[in-house]
Amino acid sequence: MLKVIKISLSNLLNKKFSSLLLIVFLSFGFSIFLFLEIGKSYLENLTNTIYSGDIGDNKLIIEKNNSTISSFLSDIVNKKDYFKNSEIEKISNIDGIKKVYKGANFNEPAIMSINLLGNYFTTDIFLEGLDESIFNKKFENFNDKQNYIPLIVSNKVVSSLIAIFVKDKSAEKITKELILGKEFNIVFGKSSLTKSPNKGLKMKGKIVGFGEGSNFMLISIPYSWLKKINLSLGKKTKVQKLFLETDKNTDIDKLEISIKNLGYTVKNNKKEKEKIKSLVKILYKIGFLFVSIILLIITYSLISFLILRIIESKKDNSIMFAIGITRQKITMIYIIEGFIISIFGLILSLLIIYLSIYYLNSYIGIYNSNHNFINLPDIDFRIQNLVLLIIFFIIINTISISLSYFKILKSDFKKII
Secondary structure, X not given: OHHHHHHHHHHHHHOHHHHHHHHHHHHHHHHHHHHHHHHHHHHHHHHHHHHOOOOOOOEEEEEOOOOHHHHHHHOOOOOOOOEOHHHHHHHHOOOOEEEEEEEEEOXXXXXXXXXXXXXXXXXXXXXXXXXXOOOHHHHHOOOOOOOOEEEEEEHHHHHHXXXXXXXXXXXXXXXXXXXXXXXXXEEEOOOOOOOOOOOOEEEEEEEEEEEOOOOOOEEEEEHHHHHHHHHHOOOOOOEOEEEEEEOOOOOHHHHHHHHHOXXXXXXXXXXXXXXXXHHHHXXXXXXXXXXXXXXXXXXXXXXXXXXXXXXXXXXXXXHHHHOOOXXXXXXXXXXXXXXXXXXXXXXXXXXHHHHHHHHHHHHHHHHHHHOOOOOOOOOOOOHHHHHHHHHHHHXXXXXXXXXXXXXXXXXXXXXXX
């Protein structure tokens, strides 16, 4: 077998251009297949990142506008977009609603700072006050509320912390576990981006949990704390969003229609996730059809290459046949050629995928650092992606080698010697 492999390698070196061309073609097919699988996983991960969170999939969010940021800015320009008590009571009385939780944004700038491992980190943040019942497990288990504000920090803030400390090679890598429970200084009513004569209200806080679904530089604090802070600054706390907990048997679609008819914006995380995941499945099926066509073309090309190589090497085949080498072994030489070409195509495709992911993740990192309101997840190359690629590789080679082998053995062997 070793001798057969040496002959196969020698033949490939003699046909460098055609062999290299087929390797590139195979790597293209493998790469397209792998990009399809990675793309599907990434879109699902991105969807979960955007639409998941501690509030749960079964809670509806009601606002008078379309985004947290617009809600934050609207009160600055005195647009009356907050909920009055009469409106909250009216919504609470709608059939199917179990409980209404209040939410409000801190409509002033704020700065959060921390000293970790001798490194000082400062960032501008957005603050929202949420009913403690929404985060009851995290807020209620915090026993130091008299001295510190319990904070639930978004992934964007954590990512910024990690990015800052990773740049300093002398510092240890920052993890969520490291900053959990650490003391933070917060200055309310002041921003690092603008010069303000107001020194702001300084308070201390500790992180008690993380908002898995938040894409903003957002800090969640108990609604009662937000009211105290606003009172200290001479501000009124205006309810700008409501979280509705529904009964188990409530028809969510009908409830949404009822609320929209009152003139409010309704956000349903579960429904939004289902819509996007359904779209991802459709795109995946279209992509898989495209990849299947490529699979057929690659298989046909590999079969044609193997048969053509045998026919082109008629003189060499005659010599080997004359010295007693069976036609099965002669055929096997060229079959191994095809297998070696496929192996190189697989390796090249993995290299292409690795470099592509590295480049894209670098771009995502730059994008996240320059856009504080959007935090894109990194692209992951998972073990299951590699397993699927190997299965794809085995299928192509099994079909190509089997068809080539039996086609040649059943043909008139005298034509190729």
